[in-house]
Amino acid sequence: MKDDNGVRRLAGTREPANIPFPPFDTRVLDFLDALSQAIRMLPREEAGEELRALGFWLRRTHLLDLKERYAGGSSPEPENRLGLGLSFHIAPANVPLMFAYSLAIGLMAGNCCLVRVSGRRTKEGERLCSLLDHLLSEDGFACMRERISIVSYDRENMDTTQAFSQKCDVRIVWGGDETVRSVRNAVLKPSAAEVVFPDRTAISVLGAEAVAALGEEELRQLAAYFYNDTYGMDQNACSCPKAVFWQEADTEAGKRASERFWNAVAAASERYALSEIKVSQKYSALWELMSSGAKVKRVQRWKNRLYVVESEDIPGEALGSWMQFGSFLEYHMKSGEEWTEAVSEKTQTLTFFGVDGAALRETVLSRGLRGIFRIVPVGQALWMDVVWDGKDLIRLLSRSVS
């Protein structure tokens, strides 16, 4: 049911308060852990992979790990920090549970959270909202009632975005360039901060020797991880790799590793929900790429489940825009560092296997690359963290009291 302003409450209060807590406050962690338990108690058929992953992410031990990261060393103690007050989150429509991660991070940083989610209703999203409401009705969590507000309204309803933007102390905008541009028309109050997540892309660096040396079971596992990183989000999220760079001692080794790897990915992709529209778009994009004049050496297809385009030139971000729904560029490196030339300020994530992650990070730092915000092993591309896109969200959503 929408109110007079065209806003529908999905969970929590319609009028969130503005009361800062210290980051990682026990009351917040207790609540999130209770939510984690509630999710994990759901019968399998009610909790899909994504909801279970959220439940896992919110479990107390993980939250305490996060807290620990801010406790030691040179960083100011969380006790000396407070949330900014009210955080306004604009969550992506097509990553159904992203709003929950954004909410959890906002709460952990010590804020009251107002979260706008898409009107597209998903079963998991609705399940989660009803769990939230159920927990908030418990006496033990009365202190959280004024801190959570999940609402939905039309994107055309700029008046509401404007009103929320005037009210909040920080605005968090997830999603593409266009969304960021559009939301920026709503003016924030002068003291408010903003954190935005524009369009990004990702690449992979794989070590040919290591892939070639894998046993069958290990290979299957690697392919499953790679599958989750990419097909899991239709290869369409910021951190889903579009291009694979092979680090290899010689051409033969590279060829063998590539063949093994893609065959295993093709097998893993059998579980992908491949719809006609996805094939139509993916096949059209392949033709566009092939007829674009780009230097393509070879195209391999495993039915319409997996396309692999071997590029003769270092595949930059322009080519990447064609890769979706299980379509990959690959490039065999000569020096082992050509991947750096594919990096732009839009390159967010680098996943790796069989190469030294620390050395990759060193390369990014020493060369002063414009892009690459995180370097993670294959399988962790979509793992959410409180540091995202190079931004420490706990810090950005709280203030220090020195």
Add this chain to the structure above:
Amino acid sequence: MTYEDLLEQEPYGVLSDEKERMLGELLNRLTERHRDCCPAYDAACGLLGDRKGSRLCEIPLLPVSLFKKTELCSIPEEEIFKRLTSSGTTGQQTSRIVLDRRTAEWQQRTLERIVGSFIGGKRLPMLIIDSPGVLHDRNLFSARGAGILGFSMFGTRRRYALTEEMEPDLDAVGEWLEAAAGEPVLVFGFTYMIWKHFYQALLQSGKRLPLENGILIHGGGWKKLQNESVSAERFKEGLREVCGITRVHDYYGMAEQTGCIYMECECGHLHASSYSELLIRDMEDFSCCETGKEGVVQVLTPMAWSYPGHSILTEDKGVILGIDDCPCGRKGKYFKLTGRIPKAEVRGCSDTYEG
């Protein structure tokens, strides 16, 4: 054999096996030609893998959306006779099709052969269910205007049935019909326009038009009418009620293969003519679907000489109903369309704000 020779064949007189042989030869030669003359097409075909074979299902499938993204051309610049554009679905980019004189002429003759077999060899007085403004408005011209111009060659004494305001001009149409004096007339228009601005307006006015001797040919798709829950049966029934017309033929066609249309027969089936073929593809692996199995429509015609559009994978879904044995007597494949490929939600984080 050339396409000219193919056009000599009866539009619905060739058995499927024989047609496969004739088209196979022509289409394979055409693939070679386009590869020789269109570098972008050649690059793509080369990368897809050289599958030398004479079977229709082995000819490279070009996705229809490619014509929206890039201009594909197999003729030298100086032979370009005109560029055809199509609006496609509302709000999308337009397709650009490059024609030389030969292809443009073939398009016209193909349409003539196909439609002629439904309305007879001679031109008929023609009533166009649209507004004359459609030819002047550059935005509308592309799809509707081109259809009207294409069919106009079958008509004499052409009369637009709608005013500039898209209201039926009943007096003028009445007079025009009197002059036809009970002779057969051709009625042409776009499915949705006919329903919205002709049928519904007539129904509301309570007047009838005596079109018992009319042959209605309409196209342009059912999407909008499906949204209003109007079935093909309801469409025919409604028109019979307001103007007594009983001979109603839907057709399926696209700007990327203009002229090579698929007409609906008296049994309500769409038919492939001798000049083109239709295959249904399973999107899992592009294997060909047997009769009765739904999939995505591929259209093939050797008519596409000036641009590599002789084998196109569309975004429409359909199912083959039978081959060579339609009760209407026409040979070749007959089929029905089952809608567009459904849009599905795509994941990812690029359009956050939507919905």
